[in-house]
Amino acid sequence: MAQATRVFCRNFSSSSSRFGNIKHVTVIGAGLMGAGIAQVAASTGHQVVIVDQTDDILSKSKATIEKSLQRVAGETFIAEVMGRLTIKTDAAAAVKNTDLVIEAIVENLEVKKKLFSSLDKAAPKHTIFTSNTSSIPIKDIAVATQRQDRFGGLHFFNPVPIMKLLEVIRIPATSDETFDKLLGFGKAMDKSTVNCKDTPGFIVNRLLVPYMMEAIRMVERGEASPQDVDTAMKLGAGYPMGPFELTDYVGLDTCKFIIDGWHKKYPDNPLFMPSPLLDKLVSEGKLGNKTGEGFYKQKK
Ligand SMILES: CCCCCCCCCCCCC[C@H](O)CC(=O)SCCNC(=O)CCNC(=O)[C@H](O)C(C)(C)COP(=O)(O)OP(=O)(O)OC[C@H]1O[C@@H](n2cnc3c(N)ncnc32)[C@H](O)[C@@H]1OP(=O)(O)O
Numbered sequence: 001m002a003q004a005t006r007v008f009c010r011n012f013s014s015s016s017s018r019f020g021n022i023k024h025v026t027v028i029g030a031g032l033m034g035a036g037i038a039q040v041a042a043s044t045g046h047q048v049v050i051v052d053q054t055d056d057i058l059s060k061s062k063a064t065i066e067k068s069l070q071r072v073a074g075e076t077f078i079a080e081v082m083g084r085l086t087i088k089t090d091a092a093a094a095v096k097n098t099d100l101v102i103e104a105i106v107e108n109l110e111v112k113k114k115l116f117s118s119l120d121k122a123a124p125k126h127t128i129f130t131s132n133t134s135s136i137p138i139k140d141i142a143v144a145t146q147r148q149d150r151f152g153g154l155h156f157f158n159p160v161p162i163m164k165l166l167e168v169i170r171i172p173a174t175s176d177e178t179f180d181k182l183l184g185f186g187k188a189m190d191k192s193t194v195n196c197k198d199t200p201g202f203i204v205n206r207l208l209v210p211y212m213m214e215a216i217r218m219v220e221r222g223e224a225s226p227q228d229v230d231t232a233m234k235l236g237a238g239y240p241m242g243p244f245e246l247t248d249y250v251g252l253d254t255c256k257f258i259i260d261g262w263h264k265k266y267p268d269n270p271l272f273m274p275s276p277l278l279d280k281l282v283s284e285g286k287l288g289n290k291t292g293e294g295f296y297k298q299k300k
C-alpha cells in the first residue's frame, strides 16, 4: 500500500488519547482548502463541523470529500470518516462546543475580522481560533477578538490530503499553551509542522510568491509562453507543477487577493506590483480549475 493510502486508512478513533485537548474541530469555509482540512481532520479521528454560507455549497463540499476519499480508502473507512463530519450554515451555533476553529474563507481581512468577532462571542472560553490565510498577518485578524492568547495561524497546503507540511504561526500574544496545542494538533493530523513567526507569507509563500510573480512577468514581457515556463520548471527544476499550472490549481482569484493585498501593504515593493495578465483573466471569470479555465482550459 502506498504512503498516501496508508495515512488515510489508519484506524483512528475519536476517543484516542493522541488528540490532547483538541477533539472537536470547526472548519469555516467549505471551498478548496476547507474541504481538504475537514477531510484530513475527520480521517484522523476528529469530530468535524464544516460551515459555509449555503446548504448547496456544503453539500457539494461533502460530495467532494467523499469522492476524494474514494481514491484512497475502502467503504468502511469512508463511512466512519463521513460519520464524523457534519455541516452547518450557522457559524455561531457550530462553535458552541468546539475546541478549535480553523477559518478557511475568502482571503479578505475585513470579512475574516467580521467572522471572528462574531465567533468570539459564541465560542467557549477554551476554544482556540486559527486562520488558514495565505498572506494576511495573523495579528491583524486576531485583533477582532478578545482571545489573542488563544489565537494562531494554521497554514495548510493544497491539496491538503497530500501535502505533508503545516505552518504553525504564533503572534506575540499567542500563549505557549496554545502554540503547543496547535503543534500537537498538527501531529494528530499527520502533518510535519514548522514553527513560523507572523511575517509576510510565513516561510513558503515568502519564497513562492516572488517566484510566481516573476514567472507571470516573463510571459508579460513576451520572453516565454506559460507552457514553456511550466515545462522548464518541471523538467529543469524538478517541481511537480509549473507556476501556471499551480496558479490554476490554487485559484486565480485567491492569487489576485494575495498579490493585491501585499501591493496595498507594500506599495513600493516591485515584487508585489499587480499583474495585468492575472487581472484580465480574473475579470473574465477565468479562475483556474474551479471554473474550468485559467491559464489553461481543463480537459473534460
Ligand atoms: C504564474 C502566475 C502567478 C500569479 C500570482 C501568484 C501569487 C502567489 C500565489 C501563491 C499561492 C499560495 C497558496 C497557498 O497559500 C499555499 C499553497 O498551498 S501553494 C500550493 C502547494 N501545492 C503544490 O505545490 C502542489 C504541487 N503539485 C503536486 O504536488 C502534484 O502535482 C499533486 C497535486 C500532488 C498531484 O500529483 P499527481 O502525481 O498528478 O497525483 P495523483 O493523482 O497521481 O496522486 C498522487 C498520490 O496522492 C494520492 N491522492 C490523490 N488524491 C488524494 C486524496 N484526495 N486524498 C488522499 N490521497 C490522494 C494518490 O492516490 C496518489 O497516491 P499513490 O497512488 O502514489 O499512493
Ligand SMILES: NC(=O)c1ccc[n+]([C@@H]2O[C@H](COP(=O)([O-])OP(=O)(O)OC[C@H]3O[C@@H](n4cnc5c(N)ncnc54)[C@H](O)[C@@H]3O)[C@@H](O)[C@H]2O)c1
Pocket (backbone or CB within 6 Å): 028, 029, 030, 031, 032, 033, 034, 051, 052, 053, 057, 091, 103, 104, 105, 106, 107, 108, 111, 115, 132, 133, 134, 135, 155, 156, 157, 158, 249, 250, 251, 254
Ligand atoms: N487555494 C489554495 O491553494 C490555498 C492554500 C492555502 C491557503 N489558502 C487560503 O485558504 C483560504 C480559503 O481559500 P480557498 O482556496 O479554499 O477558497 P475557496 O474560494 O475555494 O473557498 C472559500 C469558501 O469560503 C466561503 N465563505 C466566504 N465567506 C464566508 C463566511 N463569511 N462564512 C462562511 N463561509 C464563507 C465561500 O462560500 C467558499 O466556499 C484563503 O484564506 C486562502 O488564502 C488557499
